[in-house]
Amino acid sequence: MADTYDVIIIGAGPGGYVAAIRAAQLGMKTAVVDREHLGGICLNWGCIPTKALLRSAEIFHYMSHAGDYGLSAQGVSFDIGAVVKRSRGVSGRLNGGVGMLLKKNKVDVIWGEGSIAKAGEVTVKPATKSVEGPPVPAPKGALGPGTYKAKHVIVATGARPRALPGIEPDRKLIWTYFEAMVPKEMPKSLLVMGSGAIGIEFASFYRTMGAEVTVVEVMPQILPVEDAEIAAMARKRFEKQGIKILTSAKVTKVEKGANDVTATIETDKGTQQITADKLISAVGVVGNVEGLGLEALGVKMERGVVATDGLGRTNVPGIYAIGDVAGPPMLAHKAEHEGVICVETIAGMHAHPMDKGMIPGCTYCHPQVASVGLTEAKAKEQGLSVKVGRFPFAGNGKAIALGEPEGMVKTIFDAETGKLLGAHMIGAEVTELIQGYVVAMNLETTEEELMHTVFPHPTLSEMMHESVLDAYGRVIHT
Structure with missing residues (x-):
């Protein structure tokens, strides 16, 4: 039957559309349900458009400080309408890209608000809500409201801004x-x-x-x-x-x-x-768990999100949850990886639960902040004996050449085993650098292996090496 699937995913955000593509790759007939935008909050109203805004601010900052680089720029100004238009354009381009990826992988898109009438059955009604203005028109080729059957239903409905009593957003002030x-x-x-x-x-x-x-x-x-x-x-x-x-x-x-x-x-x-x-x-977000029929089905909740077993499975057979709706950390990259783990579990593959201690976090302010693993305080709270290394941006040639000499790389090791417990950075481009430590942690790299790794010169990444050396009293450039 045309309305019967192996997997239906409710929500086409980072977790949902990635799960859909992976399911299709594994030979499962797959559909994804959404009511307002492919790519979810991250792509349309979060991660991506904010980075576009911040990039405009970064360029404006450099233009305003052109003299610091031996340059001259007069009458520097901005058009906030044009800045916003660029940001929305970036999101629009990527939104279309998600649609193309789903089509390429033969994933059906069902447009509307989905709920689970009973295990194995998804009811889709016309969309009644949208972030901006009236309901968003369905993408070309999308299926409409109706009842659809699936052996497995994955809830990937994301989260929304938390509102405090008496300080509810009014969209004006x-x-x-x-x-x-x-x-x-x-x-x-x-x-x-x-x-x-x-x-x-x-x-x-x-x-x-x-x-x-x-x-x-x-x-x-x-x-x-x-x-x-x-x-x-x-x-x-x-x-x-x-x-x-x-x-x-x-x-x-x-x-x-x-x-x-x-x-x-x-x-x-x-x-x-x-x-x-x-x-x-900006006091956090809450999971979108309402209106899905989860309570009536007896799906267990914990602290306002859907409880899962680490592989995406809820306590009700055939119903799964991934991404923000399944709890913190509420990050797009966590949702994507969780989607893959969930689908591979459904396919009978030997998937492993995600180690949330190895999920990096990035904040794209100026200066940037990035981290993975335990903070120094958390490591000590766990009773671990630690070695801590630090290296300042001021000691790095590339940072000075970039005009970005303020910042630091900090690494935390288990003093007994040499295990990398955490890495924390502040400064230029640290959101790109952090993945080096994430890979090292996943490979269970020790301090000795990191110290013997050759880093290219001149690069900001050299500070990662120096921070490791500093933890063991072998730092060179400070």
Whole structure:
């Protein structure tokens, strides 16, 4: 039957479309259901378009500091409409690319809102919700609403911005990342609530483009999941750029004016009020678990996300979950890899659960921040004896030549075994460098093997080598 599949995936984000392609590669008849955009939040309203915005900000920064490089640029300015248009164009191009990949792999696209009526059966209704405006038209060739059967159903519905009571986004004065990506005009002042990757990236973008920015973080340090030493360096750099930062602080009340918001903020030093043109709420995301029929089927939930066994399987046979809806870390690359593991499990292959301790995290602010594995504090909390190496960007020839001498590479090893426990970086292009340590950790590389690895010169990657050497008292260039 045309409406019967081996696998149906609800959600065409990074996890969903990658799972669909892998299932098709393995010979399974596959369909993916979505209601508004192929590629999901990451491609359309997250990872990709924000990087396009940040690239524009980076170029603007270099143009504004042309004199630092012996160059001259007069009357440097920007058109925020053109900046946004470029960002949306990048997303649009990649959205089309996902559609082509699905077609190439003979994956059917079913357009609408999917739910699981019972194990093995997916009901698709017309789409009623969209990020922007009316429902998005179905892609050419997509199947429509109806009932579809599948031996295996994978839930990959992603997540949405968390809203705090009394500070709900209104899309005019209180923004989520959706509105922050498409400003019609540049705000003169901005209050960012939350200093995780989303909050810090927007703070960095808007500050570089000239807005007065204040970041409020409830935890004692910004970038709470990062190593404390790296986060402290980041804070100094951000404050040097003019970003105001309040930690151990909480927004308790927001009053809206005609064209601005006034936030009441409680800190350990007392209460203060800050008025800004816009407020960006970046206090995390919540899984899209509603309206799928999961509760009626008895699918187990944990902390607002679907509980799985590490291979994507839920407690109900034939129903699986991957990506943000299956819990943290809520990252696109985690979702993609999880999708492959889940599908290979369905195919009877010997898939292995993902080691979440080896999933890298990247924040594309200026300076960039990247990490993998345990922080120094976490390693010590686990009772491990550690050796820690550090190497500054100021000691690297390529960094100095680039005009980027501020930053650091930090590595953490088990003192007894030489196992690489974690790596943490801040500085230019560290989001590209971090994968070297990720590969090393997956290969169970020891400190000795890293010390005997030849790194090319002159490169930023040499700092990775020097940091390892420093952990064992053998650093050369400091």
